[in-house]
Every structure is written in structure tokens, then in C-alpha cells.
Amino acid sequence: MSLHDPTPASGTAASGTAANGTTASATTLRGVGVSPGRAAGPVVRIAEPLNEPSSVPAPSDPHADIERIRPAAHLVADRLTIRATTVEGSARSVLETTAAMAVDPALLSQAEKLVSERSLPAERAVYEAGNEFAEMVAGAGEYLAERARDVQDVRDRIVAELLGVAAPGPPEMTRPGVLVARDLSPADTAGLDPALVLALVTEEGGPTSHTAILARSLGIPAIVAVSGVLAHPAAGVTVDGDTGTVELTDHPVHVEASSRPEEREWSGACHTADGHPITVLANIGSGTDAQVAHRAGAPGVGLFRTEFCYLAAPEEPDVAAQRAAYAEAMAPFTGKSVVVRTLDAGADKPLPFLHASSEPNPALGVRGLRVAFERPAIVDRQLEAIAAAADDTGAAVSVMAPMVATAEEASWFVERARTAGITRAGVMIEIPAAALAAHDILDAADFISIGTNDLAQYAFAADRTLGALATLNDPWQPALLRFVDTLGRAGGEHGKPVGVCGEAAADPLLAGILLGLGATSLSTSATALPAVGTALAEHSLADYRKAAQSALSAPGPDQARQHAREVLG
Template sequence: MLSTRLTGVGVSPGHAAGPVVRVAEPLPEPAATPAPADPAAEAARIRPAAEAVAAELLDRAKAVSGEASAVLETTAAMAADPALIGQAEQLVVNSSLPAARAVHQAALGFADALRAAGGYLAERARDVLDVRDRVVAALLGAEPPGVPELTRPSVLLARDLAPADTAGLDPAKVLALVTEEGGPTSHTAILARSLGIPAVVACRGVLATDPAGLVVDGDTGVVETAGADVEVRAAETRASQEWNGVGSTRDGHRVKVLANVGAAEDATAASAAGAEGVGLFRTEFCYLSATEEPDVAAQQAAYAAVLAPFSGKPVVVRTLDAGADKPLGFLNQEPEPNPALGVRGLRVAMDRVDVLDRQLSAIAGAAEQTGAQVSVMAPMVATAEEAAWFVGRARTAGIERAGVMIEIPAAALTAHEIFAEVDFVSLGTNDLAQYVFAADRQVGAVAALNDPWQPALLRLVALVGEAAGAAGKPAGVCGEAAADPVLAAVLVGLGVSSLSMNTAALTGVGAKLASVTRDQCVQAAQAALAAADPAGARTAARAVLA
């Protein structure tokens, strides 16, 4: 048979081929009728169903480890979330909805709020929808969605994969993953890399081909259809990676290998995995379930729980990245026609200085309480004037080291001026990419534009690296680009002095840096900058680093 060649975004390297097993689509939307004869009894069904789903996910979490276990535990916590359960119960009682429909509707509200939040929070909307489908299935007595049992090594094909499904995959049976939707910063991408499974996401049109077999290139994102007689080819087994826990190149050039965290369990896992510190602590996680702003004491306690595993080590705390596009009701902001470009991040802090000052006070208290070497940085900074204002507030709060995120193109283009005002910067490559390309990173149709290997994005990173060198101050990367071992080496060649990533990527990145020299990193960076497209940048960099 004639094969069809499709291109998506390669998010986990490796080549594999084999027969296709298609993951079933989610359950259809549950009906809003008939109204329950006894609303109270119908509402009472929801909590046991949600708790049963949470228990099943926790059991699965015990069978795996690392990032996979953390994802399953987080999904279980979502299933048992009192706010989600309570809202669904109210919909049954107040709106006479069947329990399944009430759960479906309540979860949609939560997912919409996360999507509106953008960035990392938007990526968690998929988790909420996965929880919704599992609880709805339990209420209807139907089979829950997920990956079917595999009887032979296969390539999984799906519209998208829920993180809980990806976390439970057996690399011995799953040759590769291909999804029509999703993006390079999704949990599916992160977990596929941690499991060593080649993966391509945002492969538009692949479901319409209905292939019997697939040949998958996780490096380039190329997927070719094949017949049922396709030769099974497992991904080459990765050599065991060893890292001594100190980030540096083979010739001794120091590069800190740090973790991105959002909660205490993240910090504990990162510390156990050997992170040298934290390059991004997302504090908005401490606010998500709050109907009112937590007081300074409550904030300090939440921050201290995250900082405690890193006593004596560096932790960069990002102040509240919230605004009209975030599900934080206590900010009382008016709706905006385009919230991603509106009052968010530092712009909220400048409008609500009291909220920022209380947060900075809590961070300072948590730093003193735990002994962590805490720095703070502000999100969504556009100008040197804004950077100077934030640093001043941090100093007033007793926090000596302050910096800013570079995630708006204007900040990258004026990096020299910004460095004159701050102690360090950190590049948020996920948001920087979507602003550079005007491409929402949650939309599969434009996922290729958010490929972190895009030369235009790398050229902005190079501008910041050059400014860092001239100022003699550090520039880090805390976007998902830092989790790709080969791209991490390129970033070092562009002048980046620290890399912060998900916990699963720490060893791979640390081992890669230890295998190359700084001069190789610089040569690989120059080769990538000269490329015309992401595929060319990858190929050119690998040729230098091989």
C-alpha cells in the first residue's frame, strides 16, 4: 500500500514502527435529563464515585515511580477535589441535573478557567477533563476512558492522551505515541521523554488516515502510515544515564541544573532526583482554591513547605502570575477582550501593590524559616522601568536578590537595559514562543510554531545571553526547552548559565552536559541559529554534539 507522510511536532526522540492501537475517544456528553426524582440522593452518588476514581489512581501511582507517580497522585487529588465535588452536588440539587451531567458541567467550568489562565495552568485543563470522564464513567457504570490492554508491542494513536494514561504506559509494549492534538509542553510530552518512548504530537490529519501501522520519528516529527505487515521496530534502548548531581560541561563550565516546582510534593520529588535547587517556583498554585487572598501567615506556611527540601540551596520564587485571565476571584478584575495581552503578571502587582507586598513579606518569612537561598522574580515584565520598580519592592521587603522573567519579546530586545536594573533574568521559553509567533500553545493547529527549536526563538535567547555576558549577570531558562538534553546544550552555547525543568528531565540533561565541552555547545548554538527551520536546527546541532 502507498504510505502517507505526515508531520507533527517531535517531543520525545527515537525511531520506532509497528501496528497501531487506537485509543478510544472520550465518552459522549451525558444527557441533562431526566431530572432526578430525589435530587439529594442523586447528589449523594457523586462523592463516592469521585473517591473511587481517586483511590484507583492512587493504587496505580504506587505501581510506578518518579514523574509518572507524581502525575497520577496529582490527578487523584483532582478527582477528590472538594470544590469540584461540591459544585457538582449543587448543580444536582439546585438545577435538577443528573449526577453525570452535573460532574460534566462542573468540570467544564474548572477546565475553562484553567485554559483562560494560559501557560502552565492551561495545560492542566486536560487533567481536569480526564478526571471528569473517569467520574462520569463511574456514575454511568461504563468502562472508563483510557489505553486498552496491549497484547503485543504497538504504536498508540490518539486524539490526545490524558496524563494519567501516559503515566501508566509500559515502555516494553508501547513502541511510540502519536497524537493529533497536544503540544510540546504538554504532560504527554514530558512523560514520554521520561519513559524513553518516541512521541509526536499535533500530527494533523493522522486520525483520518486510519492506518494499520505507523513509522514514527520522534526527532523530526515525521510520521508515515504503513500496512498491518509493518516491521516492528522498537526504539533503541537508551544507554543508562549517570549524572553526579553537579551541572557542568565536560571541561568544567558550570551550569546549574534546577527544577520547576509548584507544590511541596514537587519540591520533595525534585530534591530526591538530585536537583541543585529550584529555578522556578510557581506560587499561584497556593492560590488556586482560595476564594479570598490568603493572609501572610497562610502564604508563608505554604511557601515554607516548598522551600524546606532545599535548605541551603538556591530557590527562585516567581511572584503571582495572575490577572484578568486567571481564576483568582479575590482580584476582582473586569473581563478583558484579550486577557493574555491585558492586565496580568507584574501589571496586576503594580495595580495591587498591597497584594504584592504581602506576598513578598510571606516569601521573606519562609526564606528565613527554612534557610533556603531565596530570590524572587516577576512575571510578564516588558520594560526596564517595570523591572526597576519590582526590584525596589523586593528590596523593601528584605529580599536582596531580585530578577525578572523574559517572556515578552520587548524584554528580550531590551535585555541590556533590563540587566542594568536586576540581579538576574530567567527566560520563559514557553510563553516567549507563543508571543513571538502569535500562536497559542494550547492550540494543536499551531503547535509547530511553538517548537522550542524555532530559530527565531533561539535568536531572541541569544540576544539575552549576549546581554547577560556583557553585564556579568546570570540568565537562566525555565521553559520546557531546558528539558531537551540536546537543546539544553545549545542554550548553554547561547550564554545561558542555569537550566530549570521538570523533575523527570534532570538526569538526562545533567548527563548530556557532562558529555560535551562548552566549545561544542557554542558551535552547536551557532549551527542552530543559522538554520532555516526547527528540523534544520535540530539536525545541525546534533551533528556538532554527536
């Protein structure tokens, strides 16, 4: 049960009669529906992660333990790469990205260092190195925070290889069932067979997770943040991804599979059924992400998060190092649009060289562009490196600042971008105050881009990492949609673009609503691009506008989804 949900989330429902004549009881739990559809079948539980490996005994030959680490990591990467060749589209992209993470030189070097300096066994060294990297990524916030789950998955796979045990993950399935787990890694989700996996139910996770995006791409119902589902000894389960309800029974249920959308190719071009063009771009956070997005057909980048260049850096990377890192990510998009977000860090997203002081409420403290107010040379050097990388690659680069609250801040940033030689500069809208000041901000900025993830958590005062508050961070919340509507109208009046770069755009149905609310471009992870790009062509712009207004009038997110479906059919 979500802490804020006034509706009881669970309880024994009225008893019924099972097929064998005995009395069956049912318990209904609620979570956040992240992929639509209804399915039912036997519960298939996913084992908990491996136990934490011991730090004793110390290896008798540390060099031999060091020599075990990289071969184990490469075996993990090879298995993931082989799995990637058996699937297509978003699933393939996720598996390829996870394989690359398994052999990340920084991760493996840190593990080797822990063996040599602290005499840790190889498996414990990998475990601790993985934890360090996961914490670092989680501290970076937003999209990168969600990648922490990927790091933990890679850590566990390598540890399992070193221990000679089976890697954690879904069991081998020979008949249809509903997977129930604490959480699922993107790689686990990408490898699922939709012919056997009827639906996904997790106790943790949120509406913007990669698991949610992949479930939609696989066409299977999924519900996340279902508190208490693991504690229930259910035999059968019925899942309704539209309403977020999970009905658990102590007896088997008849297998029911959700109808799946027909898979279609996507060329990268996108328009509505009546020919209205809409730009669908990729969100990236590294050179590897850029390659994946390019292979997925992305015609450009709507959000390039630059924090990867700074993670674990004890000192600020110099202009040359930043230039090379940015150029690697821009290179696949020569002649195409790439929107680069400047450094989003601070007390809530600590980077060693910033030496951020402790704050009682860091999420509301000196973060994002506010760091640059105190140390403008940091953003000036970054803008210099971005401009140089754009020259190196021929990408059509724009920049935007995170955590802008006022028009004055927007003007300050745009002026510095112009001085650096970048002609197109905009801002992220993540703070409610910025949404309310949209007209004044658009007087200064060339465009705005809505970060729905942060805008939701600030609008609802709900930490987006807490499963208990997942419903408040549901991108279908009508109050959040009203912010988008306000911003879309402001952009239209000023004749300037309004993008949406939060993961709200990863939901094909919601993507149409965002378009109907005035968004001129959408950007999301590469895994969601084909589904969103093809779905937007199904209806006219007028239909999307009508559906958007209907969703705005709904009292809650579930009703908003239903209203949209009723209009769009």
C-alpha cells in the first residue's frame, strides 16, 4: 500500500470456490501500472540476490585472485552479448549495454586494487567495487541513479561466476507464468520470453525504471511498487496493468495472456496520422549510450547528460578531457541535433572535486546551475569543451541548464553560452517556479525542455526513489499534465520549441498526450524509441489534443489513462 493512497491496498476479498471444490481466498494489492493489459497465471518467483560474499579468508596468492577477475567479467559479458544476438530492438540494446558495463575498465581496476591493497578475495573485491560504483551512480541522481541497478546486476553476475554458482535472475520457464520479484534488472527483463512471461510484478521500482520501459516494449502487463507482494504465499495471480491492481489467490488460476501490439519497424521519422511532424529523440549519458541510440534509429539526441565525464574524478576534468568525452558521444550524430545538458551535480549528487558542504536538505540546496553561480568557471570550461566537441564532430549542438528557477537565471546561462560560441541555448523546466515563469524564461531562452521526473517529485514533494510514493511520481498525474499544458501553451505563444525529456515520453500512450498538450519534441531512452515513434502515427493531432484535455480533467492518474484510452480507442 502506498503511504499516500487513501484506498486500502490489500485485504482478503470475498471467498470463492476453487476448481477442486475447496474455498479459495483472494487478496488484492495495488501498485503503479507501468505497462497496460490484463493477464493471469501461476506465480513464478525470482530468487533474492546472492548473499554478500565474505571478506575472509584472505587469498594466499593475491596475484592469482587478481588474475581471476577479468576472465570472469569477460565470460559474463560474452554471455550477455550472445543473448543479445537472439533478440532485437530495445532488448538487444539493453543487453549490449549491460555487457559493456561488465568489462568496464574502471570497475575491474578498482576490484583488482582491493585485492592487492586489502587482501580481499576476488569475489569480495568485485562486490565492494560494484557497491562503490553503484553508490556513485545513485548519487548522480535522475537517469544515472536508475543505472545503479544495472551496476548491481553486473556485480552479482561476476561474483556468481567467481563463486561458480548460478547467476541471480529469472528461473528457466517451460510454461506460462507471472514473474514476481523484488525488482528486475534491465538485462533480466530484456531476456524474457513474452510467450511464457505473462506479466511482471515487482515490490520495488518506479514508473520511470527501465523495467517499465522494457515491459511496454515486450507488450506484457507490468506493475511496480506493489508493497507486500513478496510476503504473500500466492499460487495464482491476476494482473491489471491499466489499474495497477494485483489479485493474489492461494489456488491456481486459469492462464490468461494479454493481447500484444503488432511489432513494426521504425525508420526514425515520426508524424501523426494527419501528417503533423513530431521529433522523437534519444536520451543518452555516455558514448556507449550514443552508439545504442544510433543503432536504434534515433535521429538525434534530446538530452545528453554530461555527468558521466565527472564521476569518480578527484579533480575537475580539464577542457581537453571533457572535449574528447563529449565528442565520443556526439560522433554518431554528425549533422544532427544534440541537446547537451550542463553539469547537474551538487550536495545531493556529490562529485569529489566540488567539495560540496553538508546541507540539511540537499535536494533543495546548491545543485545544478546553482553550483555554477558560486563557481562560474566550471560551467564556462564545460561550455568551451562542448563548443569544441561540436566543431570536432559536426553535430548540431544546443545546450541547456538544469535546475533553473527564474528568468534571471535563464538569462545568466544563455549569455554565458553565447560567449562560448554556442548559438542555441535553453533551460530545463524541473522546478514548479520555473513552469510558472515560463513566459519570462522563454523571453531569454531559445527553447525549454521539461524534465518530468524531477518536476513531478518537486511538485508533489515526493522522493522519486521511494517505492511507497511511486503513485505520486506517476507521470499520468493530472497536476503534472497541467504543468505540461501550461508550458506547451507558453511555447506556442512565443513560437519556441517545448521538449519533454523525462521518461514520461517513454510511454507510447502518454507520448501522444504530451504532443496534444503542446510538446514539439519528445526524447527518451533508446529502448523506448521504436514503440513511441510508431505509436504516434496512429492518431491525428486533433485526436491527441482532445485526449489530452480529457486526461487533464481526470481526478487521478488511473482515470487519466482511462480517459485517454476512451478517446483514442
